[in-house]
Amino acid sequence: MFASLQELIKESEKTGKSLAELVIAAEVSTSGLSAEAIRAKMLERLRTMQYSAQQGLDKPIKSISGISGGSAHKFWHWLDGNKPVTGSLLSKALARALAVNEVNAGMGCIVATPTAGSAGILPATLITLQEAYEFSDDEVVDALFVASGIGMVVVNRANVSGAMGGCQAETGSAAAMAAGASVALMGGNPRQVTHAVGITLKNMLGLVCDPVAGLVEVPCVKRNAAGAAQCFVAIDLALAGIESIIPPDEVIDAMANIGRVMHKDLKETGLGGLAATPTGKSLAAKVWRDS
Amino acid sequence: MREVKEMSAFDIIGPIMIGPSSSHTAGAVFLGQIARKILGGKPARVEIGLHGSFAKTAKGHGTDKALVGGLLGFAANDERIKNSFEIAKKEGLNYQFNTVDMGNEAHPNSVQFSLFGDGRWAKVAGASLGGGAIEINQVQGRQVKFNGDYATLLIFGKNQPGTTNDVTGAFVANNINIAYLRVERLRHHKEAVMVFETDDPIPERGIKAIRALSWVEWVCQIDKIQR
Numbered sequence: 001m002f003a004s005l006q007e008l009i010k011e012s013e014k015t016g017k018s019l020a021e022l023v024i025a026a027e028v029s030t031s032g033l034s035a036e037a038i039r040a041k042m043l044e045r046l047r048t049m050q051y052s053a054q055q056g057l058d059k060p061i062k063s064i065s066g067i068s069g070g071s072a073h074k075f076w077h078w079l080d081g082n083k084p085v086t087g088s089l090l091s092k093a094l095a096r097a098l099a100v101n102e103v104n105a106g107m108g109c110i111v112a113t114p115t116a117g118s119a120g121i122l123p124a125t126l127i128t129l130q131e132a133y134e135f136s137d138d139e140v141v142d143a144l145f146v147a148s149g150i151g152m153v154v155v156n157r158a159n160v161s162g163a164m165g166g167c168q169a170e171t172g173s174a175a176a177m178a179a180g181a182s183v184a185l186m187g188g189n190p191r192q193v194t195h196a197v198g199i200t201l202k203n204m205l206g207l208v209c210d211p212v213a214g215l216v217e218v219p220c221v222k223r224n225a226a227g228a229a230q231c232f233v234a235i236d237l238a239l240a241g242i243e244s245i246i247p248p249d250e251v252i253d254a255m256a257n258i259g260r261v262m263h264k265d266l267k268e269t270g271l272g273g274l275a276a277t278p279t280g281k282s283l284a285a286k287v288w289r290d291s
Numbered sequence: 292m293r294e295v296k297e298m299s300a301f302d303i304i305g306p307i308m309i310g311p312s313s314s315h316t317a318g319a320v321f322l323g324q325i326a327r328k329i330l331g332g333k334p335a336r337v338e339i340g341l342h343g344s345f346a347k348t349a350k351g352h353g354t355d356k357a358l359v360g361g362l363l364g365f366a367a368n369d370e371r372i373k374n375s376f377e378i379a380k381k382e383g384l385n386y387q388f389n390t391v392d393m394g395n396e397a398h399p400n401s402v403q404f405s406l407f408g409d410g411r412w413a414k415v416a417g418a419s420l421g422g423g424a425i426e427i428n429q430v431q432g433r434q435v436k437f438n439g440d441y442a443t444l445l446i447f448g449k450n451q452p453g454t455t456n457d458v459t460g461a462f463v464a465n466n467i468n469i470a471y472l473r474v475e476r477l478r479h480h481k482e483a484v485m486v487f488e489t490d491d492p493i494p495e496r497g498i499k500a501i502r503a504l505s506w507v508e509w510v511c512q513i514d515k516i517q518r
Contacts, residue, residue, distance in 0.1 A: 104311045106311075107311065108370065112306055114303045115313065116317075145300060152302075152303055155302075160303075214344070
């Protein structure tokens with residue numbers, strides 16, 4: 001069932017079950033746990049997401065290496081007296097995406113969604129929609145199951161690791177999961193969910209993984225904010241019925257293929273891209289000297 | 292047909308962990324936990340040898356704090372990991388980091404521990420493979436191989452006929468299902484190393500029965516990693 005998004009749509013049409021129900025049913029059969037226990041496990045993850053997002057907004061968080069931090073808190077307070085061009089909704093999502101990733105870089109507690117380096121996008125998007133549209137925790141838990149179903153398809157067809165596929169595989173997959181989950185949360189049908197996935201991933205293809213000093217900080221923290229923005233673009237387009245001309249499953253395959261031909265310097269080795277700039281190199285030298 | 296991997300919704304949404312990196316933080320915590328378990332209690336002194344990427348980026352990734360957090364017995368989502376150095380000092384756990392070269396064959400995220408405490412010692416080496424997955428590849432100087440996804444029973448002893456039968460008997464008596472079993476002979480066939488990976492841990496009475504076998508020299512049971 002998780003070999004393609006197309007299969008998920010078909011299964012949903014055939015059984016009349018929602019995508020969330022399909023993912024929960026699959027989890028019941030592989031884990032042997034009850035649906036209630038599985039939902040409780042996901043709620044625990046949602047609570048951690050809400051907690052980590054709030055932590056990063058409440059106070060400035062400095063990373064362990066000392067090269068980044070404090071942006072989420074700064075941005076959140078700037079929003080107080082300013083009218084952001086990203087509007088009231090996206091601006092809050094940007095702040096939360098930064099917040100979760102700064103908590104991550106500062107050795108705080110996060111939920112990997114799907115990885116630690118891309119942990120900000122899904123919570124930022126869902127928590128912001130939950131607040132604005134007053135969704136219940138139960139509804140958001142359902143959306144998280146949709147996100148994991150999408151993630152399983154991505155893992156089966158491609159991968160979610162920067163080391164294997166570049167940042168497109170890591171923040172790209174996270175944003176695609178968040179976009180699909182958000183469309184489901186907003187009442188979109190399964191087909192619209194998959195097109196939100198396709199549109200998001202298309203817009204993030206080719207993104208390289210070039211972390212300064214090999215750390216999950218620069219550019220990862222801001223890439224999470226950018227991933228949330230990409231996700232917002234796709235949510236509204238998909239809800240309006242706009243589709244990806246390239247079928248979403250083929251977009252995932254394209255991402256896998258791009259990851260294969262991407263040079264290894266641009267796949268989490270910290271050797272290319274931003275990591276290889278003069279400033280990137282001098283920051284790396286400083287971190288390693290202190291180690 | 293496309294191969295479909297069996298996975299859980301919580302492999303995608305999870306684990307709940309202390310950042311910043313599943314390989315450099317969560318994996319490091321698990322390695323520390325297992326080293327502590329092999330010693331059989333709180334270590335008084337630990338020498339921690341870091342290899343490859345672990346040696347290069349330990350501080351920036353918090354790998355050093357995560358390893359000490361694991362040695363303190365903390366879970367991978369315990370917020371005290373960030374302050375593990377201070378807590379270790381308070382609890383009388385002395386640690387020392389060194390850079391080591393474990394050879395070209397070793398995984399870049401490898402670590403070796405020498406632990407001492409309460410009249411016991413242990414030597415453990417392993418690697419963090421990514422996504423929080425780990426592998427232990429040396430215990431007390433013997434080559435082993437296990438990943439902590441199951442309850443694991445390690446047995447070192449004399450190599451003689453009937454040893455596997457003796458141990459599986461103890462498993463049967465306690466109704467424990469064996470998932471994987473590896474047996475190797477070392478040092479000119481004089482020594483046997485057994486690694487049992489089981490669905491449930493064998494109860495203390497089962498371990499006592501195994502320890503009482505004439506050919507058994509050393510036994511240790513390691514809990515399944517809590518992800």
